[in-house]
């Protein structure tokens with residue numbers, strides 16, 4: 001007789017659980033852990049958004065929406081993309097409301113990838129790209145971004161990875177876990193390089209509202225010729241502190257969005273209705289809440305970075321998302337050892353950089369989606385630990 | 392703007408250390424100290440008080456808001472009459488208002504009787520005051536942007552997530 005696991009698809013069977021997951025299981029067992037390990041905002045969803053959801057429930061708006069999502073919401077998303085990244089999309093045909101950016105990532109690969117197609121994935125990056133490409137039958141080609149480039153992907157590195165099988169370049173910026181962003185010049189070079197190549201860009205811009213300093217987020221889709229070969233993925237989780245609402249969107253050329261929509265229609269039907277109702281309020285009227293959270297993150301970012309520099313750890317001035325990615329190479333420990341010992345000896349949880357890509361080795365991901373008090377408390381403990389190791 | 396950023400931080404927590412403010416804003420301690428000194432000198436920062444929920448403290452405490460209608464005085468408008476009122480210790484705040492009355496006066500005392508006495512014997516008899524309408528505060532839910540009863544919410548996020 002076959003055992004249950006013998007029935008499991010080999011691809012799935014051989015797929016490892018995410019490294020973060022393993023670490024979570026350990027950290028969760030311990031008492032009194034201070035964490036800098038979380039990849040979601042500490043803020044509650046702004047009240048007007050929650051209130052809109054409650055109101056829509058009171059009004060009995062509890063049915064499916066159209067497959068692509070409420071047209072009103074798609075309209076507001078198109079307005080938003082026009083005013084922020086300055087790219088115009090037709091809400092009726094070029095915008096799809098998804099269950100988080102997560103679904104958008106999955107749909108992009110499933111809609112485009114044929115068996116054997118290669119997808120270039122810069123790492124360190126979010127955990128789901130590689131497995132999603134594999135599940136879609138594609139071959140993930142990892143591009144290891146470098147600390148000395150502040151984890152920006154460069155044209156030379158892309159060129160090196162391109163083969164005649166390359167179909168997609170994934171652009172995960174602003175980046176989780178490094179906090180790296182690509183500014184206008186960086187993107188211009190990549191756009192120029194891609195101009196005459198038959199490569200689609202999947203641009204995960206979920207952290208687009210969380211960039212610090214003078215310059216706002218720029219999308220690759222805004223460069224000449226790129227709109228037609230870019231899928232822009234974004235969502236409400238990070239910018240509006242709405243992780244649990246599970247709402248995101250994809251925007252791109254009609255043919256591709258329509259293909260993604262076909263899969264979405266059969267697998268998902270539609271994104272959660274209450275979340276869509278609330279999202280209309282978020283994207284239309286809540287800029288000031290986003291500004292306030294961004295300002296708060298920026299202050300925490302400075303406090304945390306100074307903490308690491310004071311400990312003698314290198315930490316580049318990451319201008320995006322809500323992570324810092326200090327180097328712990330000077331301690332002589334690997335990322336895994338560092339995180340494990342920090343957890344057991346000082347009860348502080350941070351994420352090993354290696355869990356998010358091999359080139360993250362020698363780094364740790366520290367989230368500043370925590371109050372300044374919590375950050376300072378954690379930093380104090382990390383400082384004690386680092387001092388002990390360095391002697 | 393640096394000064395506004397500093398004010399926002401201090402409004403939330405006036406006990407914060409200056410070197411923390413400096414780090415949060417990416418400035419030197421010196422710059423922050425100079426800015427605060429100027430804000431104090433210009434009376435933009437008028438004091439550093441503490442937000443207290445007296446209902447929870449072991450002290451008898453009642454407060455009221457009094458709507459006051461007055462006859463503005465020639466050449467001095469409302470200034471003179473406002474001054475007459477705000478000089479009383481019982482008066483915690485005085486605002487000039489638009490709408491159906493002129494001055495909003497916040498008064499506190501140890502019980503209703505004390506406040507009633509103050510209004511009938513000190514406030515109402517002032518010449519320029521035409522009428523008063525007193526509203527006692529029954530319960531404070533939110534004050535200065537802070538929800539007073541709020542118990543600190545536990546962090547319900549997972550300890551580690553991608």
Ligand SMILES: Cc1ncc(COP(=O)(O)O)c(C=O)c1O
Nearest residue numbers: 100101102126176235237248553
């Ligand atoms: C880079 C990146 N992309 C996508 C996601 C998924 O976001 P969503 O909640 O919209 O599915 C995350 C969440 O951590 C992320 O960090």
